[in-house]
Amino acid sequence: MMTDTDVAAKAPETTEPPVMKDVRARRRLPGWTAPVVLLAVALALPFSTLYVPGLFEGTLNSPPTLHLVAFCLVFGGLATSYDLLYGRVGLLSFGHALYFACGAYVAALLMRVLELPLLWSALIAVVGGTLLSLVLGAVSLRVNGIALAMVTLAFAQAGSILISRDPGRLTGGEEGLSLNTAMVPDSFVGVFNTVNLYWVALAYAVFAVGVVWWLTASPVGRVWQGIRANEQRVAVLGVNPYPYKLVAFTVGGGLASLGGVAYLLVTGGVTPVITTAEFTLTLLVMVALGGAGTRWGPLLGAVLYTYADHRLLQLGGSDAFAALPAWIAAPLSQPLFILGTLFVLMVFFFPGGLVALPGRVRSALRDRRTART
Numbered sequence: 001m002m003t004d005t006d007v008a009a010k011a012p013e014t015t016e017p018p019v020m021k022d023v024r025a026r027r028r029l030p031g032w033t034a035p036v037v038l039l040a041v042a043l044a045l046p047f048s049t050l051y052v053p054g055l056f057e058g059t060l061n062s063p064p065t066l067h068l069v070a071f072c073l074v075f076g077g078l079a080t081s082y083d084l085l086y087g088r089v090g091l092l093s094f095g096h097a098l099y100f101a102c103g104a105y106v107a108a109l110l111m112r113v114l115e116l117p118l119l120w121s122a123l124i125a126v127v128g129g130t131l132l133s134l135v136l137g138a139v140s141l142r143v144n145g146i147a148l149a150m151v152t153l154a155f156a157q158a159g160s161i162l163i164s165r166d167p168g169r170l171t172g173g174e175e176g177l178s179l180n181t182a183m184v185p186d187s188f189v190g191v192f193n194t195v196n197l198y199w200v201a202l203a204y205a206v207f208a209v210g211v212v213w214w215l216t217a218s219p220v221g222r223v224w225q226g227i228r229a230n231e232q233r234v235a236v237l238g239v240n241p242y243p244y245k246l247v248a249f250t251v252g253g254g255l256a257s258l259g260g261v262a263y264l265l266v267t268g269g270v271t272p273v274i275t276t277a278e279f280t281l282t283l284l285v286m287v288a289l290g291g292a293g294t295r296w297g298p299l300l301g302a303v304l305y306t307y308a309d310h311r312l313l314q315l316g317g318s319d320a321f322a323a324l325p326a327w328i329a330a331p332l333s334q335p336l337f338i339l340g341t342l343f344v345l346m347v348f349f350f351p352g353g354l355v356a357l358p359g360r361v362r363s364a365l366r367d368r369r370t371a372r373t
Contacts, residue, residue: 070198072302076303077208077259078256083297085249086287088248091249092145093249101270106128106129107264111184130254138246141249178269204258205299223239286302289343
């Protein structure tokens with residue numbers, strides 16, 4: 001005969017009633033809530049006269065603030081396109097900057113040399129960058145792992161050297177190319193039209209994120225998940241991974257080329273800095289900082305990294321830094337030193353990126369409450 005003690009011992013540990021679980025489920029917001037709220041904030045930004053001291057130089061709708069946010073959004077969309085390769089499929093490419101530079105340089109050259117209008121120049125540049133990624137991807141994806149990284153690095157270095165050598169005095173060499181404003185609509189020229197450049201950057205970021213999300217949720221995206229987890233297992237199941245990887249490589253390159261056109265408009269020119277392998281490594285840091293393979297991680301990481309790089313560069317030349325001792329001011333005045341240190345600490349303590357930080361905090365608090373009880 002069972003005693004009350006035995007019954008209590010066999011009772012389940014969790015005594016939370018089903019009603020409470022239903023209440024918690026109802027409190028959870030739909031998945032589309034966060035994108036809609038963020039998009040609404042982004043759309044309202046050019047109309048806000050709010051001043052946030054310390055974060056921006058002027059009000060939210062001032063030209064310096066809108067230009068900085070537009071710059072961050074361009075790199076947010078670019079990092080999302082790179083995450084399509086690295087985070088979604090597991091392809092480590094060191095040549096993604098080549099397609100970004102292709103979009104910017106081809107559009108600039110078409111407007112300067114052939115005097116084509118912006119629309120046609122952008123269209124040809126994006127198509128050319130997409131075809132370039134298709135051809136180079138078809139060659140590079142014959143190998144995997146470190147070999148893939150080295151092959152894409154070789155292609156990127158070849159493109160960087162070609163642009164720096166300034167063949168036919170077309171690319172401008174180390175000085176780069178400025179935007180031919182005569183071929184650009186007047187609504188995109190001048191400080192007073194910074195808000196229109198902001199709309200261009202926002203449209204590119206939304207388009208890049210939307211394409212990546214849509215493809216990830218499609219049957220092709222599920223194959224990408226399998227390739228990232230175990231490519232050999234996908235091949236054993238009768239699916240050839242090569243075409244799926246090539247699709248990701250091509251789409252990522254096309255989105256990067258479109259980002260190059262947006263970058264050309266926002267910055268008013270292009271320099272060989274965006275052609276180097278170090279630039280692709282910066283994209284890798286952005287993706288890893290935010291959280292590779294996540295919905296918001298690449299965009300968040302790129303925006304925060306670009307913003308911090310810009311603001312730290314301004315603070316490095318301020319009087320506050322000049323008053324510090326030389327052995328302290330020298331490293332702190334270098335944005336890459338500070339960002340690199342923060343990145344190492346972030347990877348060491350929060351390997352899942354910034355998007356995993358709230359979950360880790362909730363888990364730590366839950367474990368602490370459980371230990372107390």
